[in-house]
Amino acid sequence: MMSNIEQVIQGIGPLQEEAIARAEGHLNQLTKPPGSLGKLEEIARQVAGITGETMPVFEKKAVVVMAGDHGVCEEGVSAFPAEVTPQMVMNFLAGGAAVNVLARQAGADVVCVDVGVNADLEHPQLVSKKVRKGTRNMVREAAMTREEAERAIMAGVEVVEDLVRKGYTLFATGDMGIGNTTASSSLLCALTGLEAGLAVGRGTGINDETWLHKQAVVQRALEVHDPLGEDVLDVLAKIGGLEIAGLVGVILGAAKHGCPVVIDGFISSAAALVATRLAPLSAAYLIASHLSQEQGHRRLLEAIGLEAMLHMDMRLGEGTGAVLCFNLIDAAGKIMREMATFESAGVSRS
Structure with a gap:
């Protein structure tokens, strides 16, 4: 029989790769060079993978x-x-x-x-x-x-x-x-x-x-x-x-x-x-x-x-x-939600 701690551990799963991919795709559409926001982009991808949401809002x-x-x-x-x-x-x-x-x-x-x-x-x-x-x-x-x-x-x-x-x-x-x-x-x-x-x-x-x-x-x-x-x-x-x-x-x-x-x-x-x-x-x-x-x-x-x-x-x-x-983390979320994409801003990629 598993202990309570073992049950908690068994309930921890890997990050959701599809959500990470969606976040990565969105980041690459934003009006900036790829990866140029460094760790803010890392946070955006990670929290997407954790929550399963591309643009999670942490209200509490x-x-x-x-x-x-x-x-x-x-x-x-x-x-x-x-x-x-x-x-x-x-x-x-x-x-x-x-x-x-x-x-x-x-x-x-x-x-x-x-x-x-x-x-x-x-x-x-x-x-x-x-x-x-x-x-x-x-x-x-x-x-x-x-x-x-x-x-x-x-x-x-x-x-x-x-x-x-x-x-x-x-x-x-x-x-x-x-x-x-x-x-x-x-x-x-x-x-x-x-x-x-x-x-x-x-x-x-x-x-x-x-x-x-x-x-x-x-x-x-x-x-x-x-x-x-x-x-x-x-x-x-x-x-x-x-x-x-x-x-x-x-x-x-x-x-x-x-x-x-x-x-x-x-x-x-x-x-x-x-x-x-x-x-x-x-x-x-x-x-x-x-x-x-x-x-x-x-x-x-x-x-x-x-x-x-x-x-x-x-x-x-x-x-x-x-x-x-x-x-x-709030800043990374705002980047995801509020920053314009190349298409919406009419900005040329090349």
Whole structure:
């Protein structure tokens, strides 16, 4: 009998090649040299293949911000205390964070999900999917049980399914969790074989001493658990995070429902790597928004086979880079719908 996660994976199909061909044909009729709009044309073709529509309109867009705490913060790997996680969740819900500002500018909604915050949070706009109050300290024991990791993934799937029922068709991934760059770096090492010195970045802005300590913490976690890269759920459970697992579910759920997913920075890309290892077909539904300042981010994108659209020197998380790219997706759609063809404009091709 298939698990719920396996059923979701089974529901993910390849892109619709006929729709891609129709989009390509239309792009080639527009008043421009072929391919001259570069990545905007790539987006137009990709979203056509994802949705099956030549000119899809994304009227309702959501950035899903998954929030969870990390037991590894006990090791002193962050410049900020763990208490910041619940405080920032309340900031998201009040509309005061950077992602809220950029989402308003892009005409998108911020959906904040508590999948593992180490606090009792209540707010009418908060989506509560708490699996447990933070992960365990991964240098001493597994961050999660396998069952907890699976529940966190399914929490993300359920959030997407609820939003799809409400008419949302375009998603972005966001995160909040002090300590989550340590978990993401660990996942990058375990799933690609990259050494800690190349995977670990400075997160919230740690100094050289703490950065070297953080590398040692990641190395210790890898040695303690020796997670097997072939068993992706085992890796996620032992050294991952609840919010990372939740984002895996967001990606898988969106792909199952034929919706594009714009991934944010380092944390979201770690989740994307896990998702694509679980369900290789899900990679075609992903749009990489920006290249983070985290040194391991480029390696994550390369492992997935993605190329970032923006280079903005950002390292905030929250979904900020992903929401910026909603504007580019809207721009690609407007090109498809509003730009004149050679025939309609009376422009000669030669």
